[in-house]
Amino acid sequence: MALLEVRGLEVAFPQGPRDEALALRGVDLDLDPGERLGVVGESGAGKSMLAFAILNLISEPGRIRAGSIRFDGRNLLTLPPAEIRNIRGNRIAMIFQDPMMTLNPVLTIGRQMVETLQAHRRIGWAEARKLSIERLGQVAIPTPESRFDSYPHELSGGLRQRVVIAIALLTDPEIIIADEPTTALDVTIQAEIMALILRLCRDHRVGLILITHDLGVVAEVTERLMIMYAGKVVEEGSTRQLIEHPGHPYTRGLLAALPQRVARGQTLNQIPGTMPGIADLPAGCAYHPRCERAIAGCHINIPVLEAHGSRRISCFRPLLAGAEA
Amino acid sequence: MHILAFLIRRLFQAVIVMLIISIIGFSIQDQLGDPLRELVGQSVSEAEREALRDRMGLNDPFWTQYLRFLGNALGGDLGTSYFFKKPALEVILAKFPATFELVLGATFLFVSASIPGGIYCAIRPRAWLARFIMAGSIIGLSIPIFLTAIFLIWIFAVELGVMPSFGRGETVTLPWGWRTGFLTRDGLLHLVLPSISLAAIMLPLFIRLIRAEMIETLSTEYVRFAWAKGLAARRVWFVHAFRNTLLPVVTVGGLQIGTLIAYTILTETVFQWPGMGFMFLEAVKRVDTPLIIAYIIVVGMIFVIVNTIVDLVYTLINPMVKLPGAQG
Ligand SMILES: Nc1ncnc2c1ncn2[C@@H]1O[C@H](COP(=O)(O)OP(=O)(O)OP(=O)(O)O)[C@@H](O)[C@H]1O
Ligand SMILES: [Mg+2]
Numbered sequence: 001m002a003l004l005e006v007r008g009l010e011v012a013f014p015q016g017p018r019d020e021a022l023a024l025r026g027v028d029l030d031l032d033p034g035e036r037l038g039v040v041g042e043s044g045a046g047k048s049m050l051a052f053a054i055l056n057l058i059s060e061p062g063r064i065r066a067g068s069i070r071f072d073g074r075n076l077l078t079l080p081p082a083e084i085r086n087i088r089g090n091r092i093a094m095i096f097q098d099p100m101m102t103l104n105p106v107l108t109i110g111r112q113m114v115e116t117l118q119a120h121r122r123i124g125w126a127e128a129r130k131l132s133i134e135r136l137g138q139v140a141i142p143t144p145e146s147r148f149d150s151y152p153h154e155l156s157g158g159l160r161q162r163v164v165i166a167i168a169l170l171t172d173p174e175i176i177i178a179d180e181p182t183t184a185l186d187v188t189i190q191a192e193i194m195a196l197i198l199r200l201c202r203d204h205r206v207g208l209i210l211i212t213h214d215l216g217v218v219a220e221v222t223e224r225l226m227i228m229y230a231g232k233v234v235e236e237g238s239t240r241q242l243i244e245h246p247g248h249p250y251t252r253g254l255l256a257a258l259p260q261r262v263a264r265g266q267t268l269n270q271i272p273g274t275m276p277g278i279a280d281l282p283a284g285c286a287y288h289p290r291c292e293r294a295i296a297g298c299h300i301n302i303p304v305l306e307a308h309g310s311r312r313i314s315c316f317r318p319l320l321a322g323a324e325a
Numbered sequence: 326m327h328i329l330a331f332l333i334r335r336l337f338q339a340v341i342v343m344l345i346i347s348i349i350g351f352s353i354q355d356q357l358g359d360p361l362r363e364l365v366g367q368s369v370s371e372a373e374r375e376a377l378r379d380r381m382g383l384n385d386p387f388w389t390q391y392l393r394f395l396g397n398a399l400g401g402d403l404g405t406s407y408f409f410k411k412p413a414l415e416v417i418l419a420k421f422p423a424t425f426e427l428v429l430g431a432t433f434l435f436v437s438a439s440i441p442g443g444i445y446c447a448i449r450p451r452a453w454l455a456r457f458i459m460a461g462s463i464i465g466l467s468i469p470i471f472l473t474a475i476f477l478i479w480i481f482a483v484e485l486g487v488m489p490s491f492g493r494g495e496t497v498t499l500p501w502g503w504r505t506g507f508l509t510r511d512g513l514l515h516l517v518l519p520s521i522s523l524a525a526i527m528l529p530l531f532i533r534l535i536r537a538e539m540i541e542t543l544s545t546e547y548v549r550f551a552w553a554k555g556l557a558a559r560r561v562w563f564v565h566a567f568r569n570t571l572l573p574v575v576t577v578g579g580l581q582i583g584t585l586i587a588y589t590i591l592t593e594t595v596f597q598w599p600g601m602g603f604m605f606l607e608a609v610k611r612v613d614t615p616l617i618i619a620y621i622i623v624v625g626m627i628f629v630i631v632n633t634i635v636d637l638v639y640t641l642i643n644p645m646v647k648l649p650g651a652q653g
Contacts, residue, residue, distance in 0.1 A: 057552055059544070081558075089555030096553075101546035105645055106568050115564075116554045151644040167554065 001073070002030040003207060004054070004092075004175060009067035011049050011058055011231075013278065021278040023049045023062065025231040028305070031175065034205040036198075038218035038239060040254065041228035044275050047211045050228070051177045054209075055088050072174075090120040092175045093168035095197075098184040099160035103152035109136075109163055110148040113170060120171050135166040139196060158189040162196070169200060175207040183213070194221060215254055219243050227251050230275055230286035237311025247313040247320060249291050285316070293317045335636070339629040344395075346625035350618040351394045354404075403622065404615030408608070413619035417601060421623070422503050423493055424589055424600030430520035431585070435527040442528075443535025447543060448562055459536075462529035470588055474522040474595040481518060489515045491597040519596045526588050527581065534577055538570040545569075572643050579635030586624060 006029040012020040024046045031037055039047050052058050054069055056076050069076040071092065076084055096102040104112060113132035117123050123131075129148065136144035139162040152160055161181060168176050178197060182190040198221045201208045210222055218225060218239065225242045227235040227250060235248040246252040253271035273290040276282060282289055288298040297316055305314040313320075369377075378384050382393060397403070403413045446455040482490035494515035496504045506512025542548060543566050551565040590602035597603065601620060608616035 052549075055553060057549070059549070085555045085557065087555070089553055094550070094553040096546060096550055098546065102550045104547040104551065104565050104569070106572075106643065107564070108644075115556060115560065119554065119556050119560070153645050164550075 003033045003072060004029065004031040005068075005070040006030075006050075006054065007068045007070075009050070009053055009069065010065040011046070011053050011062055012065040013062050015279055020065070022065070023231055023278050024053065026067070027228075027231075027233055029054075029209075029226065029233075031207050031209065033174065034201075034207055035224065036201060036208040036210065036222040038222035038225045039209060039211045039228060040213070040215055040218055040225060042213065042254075042275050044230075044277065045228040046231040047228055048179055049231075051094065051179045051209070051211055054177060055092060055094065056084055057088070086120065089116055089173075090171045091173055092177065093171070093173040095161075095164050095168050095176060095178040095181045097180040099157055099164050100184065102164050103160060105152055107151075108148070109150050109152065109155075113148075113163075113167055116167055116170050132166070132170065135169055136163070138169065138200070139163075139166045141166070157185055158193065161185060161193055165193075165197065165200070169204075169206075172204065173206060175209065176201065177209045177211070179211045180213070181210075182217070197221070215243065216258055227254070230281060231278060232286065232314065233305060233312075234287065234315065235311065235313045236305070241311055245319075247308060247311060247318045248315050249293050249317075249319065250287050252319060253290075285314075293319075331637070331640070332633075335633045339633065342629050343622075343625060346622060347395055347398060348391065350621045351391050353621070354394070354614050354618055398622070403619040406608075406613055406616045406619075408611050408613045408616070413615040414623075416604070416616060417619045417623050420599060420601045420604050422505060423598060424593070424602060426506055426516065427519055427523060427589060427592065427598060427600060428585060430516045431523035431527070434520055434524035435531055438524070439528055439531035439535055442532045444539055444562065444567060446532065446536040447539035450540070458532065462532050465525060465529035468525070470522055470526050470591050471595050473525045474518070474592065477518045477522060478595075488518050490518065493599055519592050519598050522595070523585070523588055523592045527585060530581065531574075531578065535570060535574055538573050539566060542566045542569045568642070572639065575635060575639050575642070579632060579639075582631045582635075583628065586627065 006027060009024050009027040009029075010022055011024040012022050015021045027046070027050055029037070029050070039050065041047055049058070049062075053064055054076070056064070056069070056079075058064055064077060067077070071087060074083075076087065079087075103109070110129065110132060113135070114125060114128040117128040117131060133144045133148055136147055141147050141159060141162050147155070147159075147163075152163075155163065161184075165181075176197075181197060182193050185193060194217055197208070197210075200206065208222070210218060212218055222239050225235075225237065225239045226233050227242070227248060229250050235242060235246070235251050237247070242251055243255065246255055250271070253269075256269040257271060271290055276286060276289075282299075284297075284299040284301055285291070285294070285303050288294040291298065295317060301316070303314045303316050305312045308318060308320055382390060385393075401414055405411065406413045406416050409416050442458055445452075446458055449455050477488075478490045481488035489511075492515060493506045493512060495509040495511035496506045497508045497512075498504050506516055543562075548561060548566050551561045556565075586602075589600065590606055592598065593600045593603035594606050601623070605617065605620045607613075608620065
């Protein structure tokens with residue numbers, strides 16, 4: 001059994017007095033120990049919702065309406081608050097998108113590290129400090145002793161994200177969920193931070209759920225991929241397979257839009273149109289208005305995720321060798 | 326070093342503010358009543374009056390008179406009260422402890438009630454008690470202070486007879502001449518109703534302010550991150566959210582000190598509290614100009630001092646601002 005097993009997860013937001021709109025429409029996810037999974041999709045696909053829902057941290061007015069999240073055999077959605085707290089930040093840690101906003105501006109780096117340790121272990125200040133400084137060193141922060149007493153605003157964005165990574169690593173978690181950990185950073189340090197995350201996860205056999213817009217990054221870091229569109233998983237399989245032979249038209253569209261794929265002088269092939277909002281989903285497959293392969297049935301029926309060999313695709317006309325018309 | 330640069334800068338600002346206040350004070354003296362009427366009887370002839378005016382410099386140009394006023398004021402001479410026949414500053418300062426202790430009592434009450442109240446309303450917005458507090462605060466905002474005061478007097482002093490309704494009660498004079506009501510049971514009892522009345526004005530304002538700022542802070546990324554780190558709810562609320570809530574509350578709260586001082590005039594009058602506000606209203610009634618001006622200047626000074634303290638506190642709790650005016 002997988003270490004983390006999400007089934008049929010639905011996150012709902014109220015729409016008017018009685019209605020609800022779904023930001024997640026039945027998402028499944030599996031993660032084995034030490035596995036690195038990429039979650040990719042355009043803005044609004046529900047990637048962050050998925051990340052927060054896994055830690056049962058959906059904030060009002062949203063709520064988890066259905067589904068289960070099994071971690072190490074226990075359903076996080078029915079766990080008492082004290083026990084779920086024992087998992088958050090301890091066994092499953094999170095890295096947020098914008099390091100400028102993630103750290104509390106009025107507390108020193110050191111206090112924000114020590115409190116994390118003390119929330120999960122019986123540990124004195126001196127020992128917690130020693131361990132924190134050691135972690136700061138591991139994420140290649142120069143002069144970690146002096147950084148321990150710094151305030152967040154005294155550090156650059158890149159250093160702050162390193163601090164956030166160090167906080168995530170403090171308690172030796174089994175899973176790290178990184179929600180677009182490099183998008184807010186300077187282009188020149190994005191690769192550095194990504195390489196750091198990859199190295200740490202490999203060295204310590206930490207499972208990684210890497211959320212991103214960027215298929216290019218995911219190809220280098222992850223073993224498995226999940227493509228999301230409008231609150232649903234549309235394709236899921238090994239990273240290599242999906243990148244070399246995309247099965248869902250949306251996956252192919254994302255790949256075609258990658259700058260690396262475009263020959264010099266050619267324009268970028270953005271997928272035409274935009275993703276629908278959660279309140280105005282089209283009938284049938286949510287992707288059909290933008291899909292170049294859509295047929296009559298796509299407007300009416302919602303496709304389900306079906307196994308095609310080792311991968312799963314949710315499409316009536318997947319792009320499979322042999323299935324091509 | 327930072328503190329020193331900051332204080333020098335603030336001192337400079339304070340001097341400018343005080344100069345402006347003194348000009349206002351002096352203009353009032355110029356407009357209000359005729360000092361001669363207070364000094365001489367009706368029987369003095371017009372020619373004699375004019376001679377007296379000349380001798381007293383009352384016919385000098387405005388700025389000459391102002392500079393003379395300023396010179397005297399710097400020496401601590403704000404004129405002599407017509408009514409008390411004593412230096413105005415001395416009269417005011419004798420009343421200062423009463424007002425100070427009233428403000429302190431009220432501040433203690435509204436701070437210790439609005440912090441838990443505001444936090445509670447922010448973290449449990451749907452609870453019936455929170456809705457009740459919020460509804461109550463709207464009503465509270467619109468009740469005039471004398472109504473609260475009279476209602477309190479009626480219930481606790483007249484009907485139940487458990488609280489005194491006027492005056493400071495028994496006071497103790499401390500070695501440096503400060504008369505305090507804090508050290509006797511009777512003095513403390515007398516403080517209760519006036520403090521509650523004055524606090525009732527600030528309480529709804531602060532509950533709403535703290536609630537609004539706290540809700541804002543609770544939705545920030547760093548509070549989300551604090552939850553994601555698995556911290557206990559208490560730590561997230563009080564250490565992560567509330568500390569950041571304090572910053573805007575201190576700033577806005579500091580500005581409300583003026584409101585508080587203004588309302589001491591009404592509170593002291595209703596409860597016949599022998600403080601500066603009560604005395605000020607009496608002075609206005611008697612057109613005791615030197616006393617009115619002394620009040621304005623002393624209150625202006627309190628204002629400047631309190632604002633400096635608020636700024637200092639703000640910089641102490643916010644690591645992101647270096648003290649203004651300090652280098653590096
Ligand atoms: N408070 C809310 N009320 C209603 N809808 C919301 C709310 N918060 C988020 N949503 C919707 O939920 C959907 C999923 O949002 P989510 O933040 O998970 O997207 P994302 O895939 O992380 O996008 P991005 O790449 O921009 O971070 C979006 O369509 C968003 O509009
Ligand atoms: Mg997101």
